[in-house]
Amino acid sequence: MNAVLQSLQQSLGPLRGHGKALAAPALVMLVLAMLVLPLPPWLLDTFFTLNIGIALTVMMVAAYMRRALDFAVFPTVLLLTTLLRLSLNVASTRVVLMEGHTGPGAAGAVIEAFGTFLIGGNFAVGLIVFLILVVINFVVITKGAERIAEVGARFTLDAMPGKQMAIDADLNAGLIDQAEAKRRRAEVAEEADFFGNMDGASKFVRGDAIAGILILLINIVGGFAIGMLQHGLSLEDAARSYITLSVGDALVAQVPALLISVAAAMVVSRVGKEEDLGQQIVSQMLASPKVLGVTAAVLAVLGSIPGMPNLVFLGFAALVGSVAYWIVRERRRAVAQEQATQQAAQAPTETEATWDDLQPVDLLGLELGYRLIALVDRTRRGDLLTRIKGVRKKFAQEVGFLPPPVHVRDNLELKPNGYRITLRGVVVGEGEVMPGQFLAINPGHISTPLLGQPTADPAFGLPATWIDERQRENAQMAGYTVVDAETVLATHLSHLMQVHAAKLLSRTEVQELVEHVRKRAPKLIEEVIPTMVPIGVFQKVLQLLLEESVHIRDMRTIIETLAEHAGQTQDPIELARRVRQALAPAIVQQIYGPVQELEVIAIEPGLERLLTQALGGQGMSALDPGVADMLTQSAAQVAARQEENGVPAVLLVPDAIRQAIARLLRRAAPRLQVLAHSEIPDTHTIRIGPIIGEPA
Numbered sequence: 001m002n003a004v005l006q007s008l009q010q011s012l013g014p015l016r017g018h019g020k021a022l023a024a025p026a027l028v029m030l031v032l033a034m035l036v037l038p039l040p041p042w043l044l045d046t047f048f049t050l051n052i053g054i055a056l057t058v059m060m061v062a063a064y065m066r067r068a069l070d071f072a073v074f075p076t077v078l079l080l081t082t083l084l085r086l087s088l089n090v091a092s093t094r095v096v097l098m099e100g101h102t103g104p105g106a107a108g109a110v111i112e113a114f115g116t117f118l119i120g121g122n123f124a125v126g127l128i129v130f131l132i133l134v135v136i137n138f139v140v141i142t143k144g145a146e147r148i149a150e151v152g153a154r155f156t157l158d159a160m161p162g163k164q165m166a167i168d169a170d171l172n173a174g175l176i177d178q179a180e181a182k183r184r185r186a187e188v189a190e191e192a193d194f195f196g197n198m199d200g201a202s203k204f205v206r207g208d209a210i211a212g213i214l215i216l217l218i219n220i221v222g223g224f225a226i227g228m229l230q231h232g233l234s235l236e237d238a239a240r241s242y243i244t245l246s247v248g249d250a251l252v253a254q255v256p257a258l259l260i261s262v263a264a265a266m267v268v269s270r271v272g273k274e275e276d277l278g279q280q281i282v283s284q285m286l287a288s289p290k291v292l293g294v295t296a297a298v299l300a301v302l303g304s305i306p307g308m309p310n311l312v313f314l315g316f317a318a319l320v321g322s323v324a325y326w327i328v329r330e331r332r333r334a335v336a337q338e339q340a341t342q343q344a345a346q347a348p349t350e351t352e353a354t355w356d357d358l359q360p361v362d363l364l365g366l367e368l369g370y371r372l373i374a375l376v377d378r379t380r381r382g383d384l385l386t387r388i389k390g391v392r393k394k395f396a397q398e399v400g401f402l403p404p405p406v407h408v409r410d411n412l413e414l415k416p417n418g419y420r421i422t423l424r425g426v427v428v429g430e431g432e433v434m435p436g437q438f439l440a441i442n443p444g445h446i447s448t449p450l451l452g453q454p455t456a457d458p459a460f461g462l463p464a465t466w467i468d469e470r471q472r473e474n475a476q477m478a479g480y481t482v483v484d485a486e487t488v489l490a491t492h493l494s495h496l497m498q499v500h501a502a503k504l505l506s507r508t509e510v511q512e513l514v515e516h517v518r519k520r521a522p523k524l525i526e527e528v529i530p531t532m533v534p535i536g537v538f539q540k541v542l543q544l545l546l547e548e549s550v551h552i553r554d555m556r557t558i559i560e561t562l563a564e565h566a567g568q569t570q571d572p573i574e575l576a577r578r579v580r581q582a583l584a585p586a587i588v589q590q591i592y593g594p595v596q597e598l599e600v601i602a603i604e605p606g607l608e609r610l611l612t613q614a615l616g617g618q619g620m621s622a623l624d625p626g627v628a629d630m631l632t633q634s635a636a637q638v639a640a641r642q643e644e645n646g647v648p649a650v651l652l653v654p655d656a657i658r659q660a661i662a663r664l665l666r667r668a669a670p671r672l673q674v675l676a677h678s679e680i681p682d683t684h685t686i687r688i689g690p691i692i693g694e695p696a
Contacts, residue, residue: 364422502543
């Protein structure tokens with residue numbers, strides 16, 4: 001028996017897979033069949049019940065979804081349910097006009113129930129109820145949902161460029177990877193498609209309401225004509241039969257139409273992505289017990305007025321007041337529990353001092369003000385720790401070694417919204433962020449003002465403004481780069497890690513880097529480190545490269561170059577110079593990208609000869625202070641002009657003075673790259689741009 005069941009399941013397995021794909025075509029064929037073929041009353045009852053059940057299901061899905069894209073198929077569902085209702089109207093109209101003379105039960109039990117039981121058999125009441133439902137559906141719900149869908153589609157399409165820029169900013173900052181960026185871009189496109197489709201699909205509901213009125217009128221007029229002219233019914237009998245059936249038919253179609261309209265309105269009016277509609281209503285309307293207390297007081301006053309329904313008003317006043325009291329009590333209990341937990345954690349312990357009390361200095365630390373603690377609290381949906389993991393991962397992929405972990409802790413001495421980034425216990429960066437708000441960063445060419453708190457981007461110093469959620473889309477449409485507080489902090493951390501990469505490469509990181517390379521090239525490591533190059537020299541060479549923003553991802557080339565020249569010298573500066581020459585193609589590509597012609601900054605030949613004579617020995621004692629001051633100021637000005645023009649700021653100098661010039665200009669122009677003539681690959685050409693020291 002089991003073998004037979006397994007064989008049957010295997011044979012029906014492919015059919016189950018095709019069942020979902022055939023659902024929509026089968027429904028369309030069913031609709032077409034109802035439009036053409038006459039249906040018996042019992043089958044009409046079945047389809048009317050199915051129609052009401054589908055409408056209830058759609059409304060429940062709309063009520064429990066958390067975001068609009070959770071019900072992305074809704075425009076298509078709207079079309080199919082509208083077709084189903086209209087086809088049922090056609091089928092029921094056929095039965096009403098053909099069999100209506102036999103009595104109210106001619107079109108099935110469902111229509112009879114709606115035409116007799118629900119409205120007491122009074123067709124005048126039924127007409128009024130139907131008209132009221134049409135007004136509610138057509139004028140109130142459908143009209144409002146249509147307007148919301150139209151505005152939502154327009155703003156969603158307008159905000160697409162800003163959202164794409166925000167995704168690119170997160171990707172460039174290392175907060176997300178390529179897969180996550182691709183998913184977010186697809187979500188933005190799906191959201192735009194959804195609201196665009198909803199703008200058009202809302203016309204289905206509007207047309208359905210109009211069709212319901214026309215079908216009712218056609219049924220009444222046609223019923224009178226057929227009943228009185230063909231079947232010889234009196235005016236009263238024709239009215240009793242055909243109007244009752246027509247009103248019942250209209251009501252049985254209008255009820256699911258109203259449910260679908262409500263579902264459409266809930267879908268397009270959704271705000272927020274973390275809670276469903278019921279959770280949002282409860283959490284936001286019951287957020288303030290003061291509001292509930294005032295409401296209870298007003299109801300109590302109204303209930304005390306003579307002539308008012310006192311019992312009802314006072315009963316509701318007591319109910320609302322009880323809810324307000326319960327909320328206050330629960331919040332006080334939660335605060336008391338939190339304070340007790342903190343006191344227990346801070347309780348002093350009478351123990352002897354041990355070596356465990358000596359805490360080592362964090363290599364890389366992040367200190368937060370007390371209002372920023374929520375950013376690292378996962379119970380409050382804080383994802384700063386996840387962002388920091390992404391920053392470390394991107395740093396390792398780009399620079400070439402895994403940075404030390406970031407030790408995050410609170411610091412009550414900071415401002416509530418302040419933070420501080422430390423390196424070996426020394427502060428290297430600090431700033432303030434506003435949790436729950438967004439930083440709109442001006443790339444430099446936007447003049448549209450924003451309402452908010454003006455500030456500057458802590459990472460790069462660009463002008464920016466802290467704004468709230470309501471202005472986010474407007475800022476993105478204006479061209480601002482809009483990021484949340486976690487992204488601001490993570491970007492600042494990433495920037496400082498890039499700047500201080502050499503200091504982050506401690507002996508521990510070097511040992512781990514060597515072990516990592518040993519797994520892929522064991523013979524190379526065994527031959528060179530520490531046999532030919534001591535670990536201390538190797539660390540110093542890597543730090544010299546990182547000080548000038550040279551990535552050390554190509555560790556095989558670095559170690560092979562050290563092996564080639566370690567027998568001649570153990571000077572880290574000379575070895576770093578040799579490694580730079582070996583890494584020249586990668587250095588040039590890192591600065592310029594995939595271009596063949598390189599625009600560089602040059603030094604006036606006379607000044608270059610003077611610098612060569614003074615700095616040829618890698619020292620600066622022979623350089624005149626006035627010349628050094630003029631050189632640093634001119635280099636900083638030229639580098640700033642190059643960056644404004646969108647061109648990399650690169651100074652080309654002779655090999656003998658490259659190291660000294662780079663060290664001299666590092667503080668005045670930190671973004672200026674200094675390359676030697678030997679570091680230009682043979683595959684590239686150079687074009688001389690600005691010249692330092694040239695007479696104006």
